[in-house]
Amino acid sequence: MSTTAALSALSRIFGNRFSVSAAERIGHGGSESHFDPMPPDAVVWPETSQEVVQIVNICATEGVAVIGWGAGTSLEAQSQAPRGGIAVDFSRMARVLEVRAEDMDCTVQPGITRQDLDAELRHSGLFFPVDPGANASIGGMAMTRASGTTTVRYGTMRDNVMGLEVVLADGRIIQTGSRARKSSAGYDLTGLMVGSEGTLGLVTALTLRLHGRPEAVASAVCAFSRIEDAVTAVIETIQSGIPVARIEFTDAATAIAFNAYKGTNWPAVPHLMVEFHGSDASVAEDARRFGEIVIANGGEDFKWALKEEDRRALWAMRHEGYYAILASRKGARALVTDVCVPLSRLGEAVETARARIEESPISGPILGHMGDGNFHAILMVDPNDPSELDAAKSLSNSLVECALDMGGTATGEHGVGLGKLAYMDREHGEAWHIMGEIKRSLDPYNILNPGKLVPGN
DSSP states (O other): OOHHHHHHHHHHHHGGGEEOOHHHHHHTSOOSSSSOOOOOSEEEOOOSHHHHHHHHHHHHHHTOOEEEESSSOOSSOTTOOTTOOEEEEGGGOOOEEEEEGGGTEEEEOTTOBHHHHHHHHGGGTEEOOOOOSSOOBHHHHHHTTOOOTTHHHHOOHHHHEEEEEEEOTTSOEEEEEOSSSOOOSSOOHHHHHTTSTTSSOEEEEEEEEOEEOOSEEEEEEEEOSSHHHHHHHHHHHHHTTOOEEEEEEEOHHHHHHHHHHHOOOOOSSOEEEEEEEEOHHHHHHHHHHHHHHHHHTTOEEEEEEOSHHHHHHHHHHHHTHHHHHHHTSTTOEEEEOBOBOOGGGHHHHHHHHHHHHHHSSSOOOEEEEGGGTEEEEEEEEOTTOHHHHHHHHHHHHHHHHHHHHTTOBSBSSSOOTTTTGGGHHHHHTHHHHHHHHHHHHHOTTOOBSTTSSSTTO
């Protein structure tokens, strides 16, 4: 087995679409996580599925790791290379292959980003709803089973990926799923691959479920004096069946960070950000019912965003929340929690998280997708102070243990990678070891994103 032989073979085949330069390697060795860079040995840019097969076959022969790379926005080090290897950058496989408006689906290559796909679909009257905030690649979103602000109405990547083209570790190309709206034909290999973080195969095409662009959209932000009142309003809204498209929570510290980062003037209290989709009449009725719940729970200072540019500005602020919080402490890096709990335990989980953060030496503003029971504490640390990272890890572990005790999960949408690996046995028990057996069956030489997600990897 020889990394040198693999690099030489790939260089001959891909020419200037292959690089061992330090700049490219370092650029493909980082992420938005708290982990230090872990660069691959080289980077290659394929343009076709057959080229991906060539890459995998060469790396399999030489026993070299293969790590898929989308936009590098992961928060759990999924695309970093702790054992070296080849980073397969899919940015040159970023086309919309076909849009079938009558069937409300499309097929795309993995490197296309969420925003570019939205621009391509605008003329069709359709959109792809999964919105994790970052302008991530669609392939990366599928591999981490991403979700985001619109999940409460439209579901996660699991619900919106209908089929995949996948290159396996032995170079075979398989097609999973179909364009039918339902099927009971055998194992759900699409579901297995979505969320596998590149440990079972490299995705080279995705068939996605699309949705009609709503006739009317209305967004709003409202303030609460207490976290528990805002959380109660979220729970009552969901339980009442109001079809919110987004319902997001930010605490007081996040509001302060927004003001400093974006020049807003939000009161330094918790807020809910909400959006409704539908007809003019249905949006007005949903907004009225939501307003009644807010008032009953002490909410106030409603601000509506009805124009498209105002809505975009509002949600851009929410999507930039991570960066706004980081900017509030110069030079900080963040360990981001991602717990998700049953809706009935949401209030208790948030209150517990807030209390434990206040007791710790670490600052940790909270924001999240409360309609799904999913929230994030942005635990900020000085990268030059190991004691702060240790304290943040201890705090994160405490919040995960709390979520698991409530019947929740360590990661609602960011995935496992390296960051959440330590919690998998506690969450899944023997089922985690079955995941490892599936990995060994499909990738016996462990070349596909090794060291991530499963045990003994």
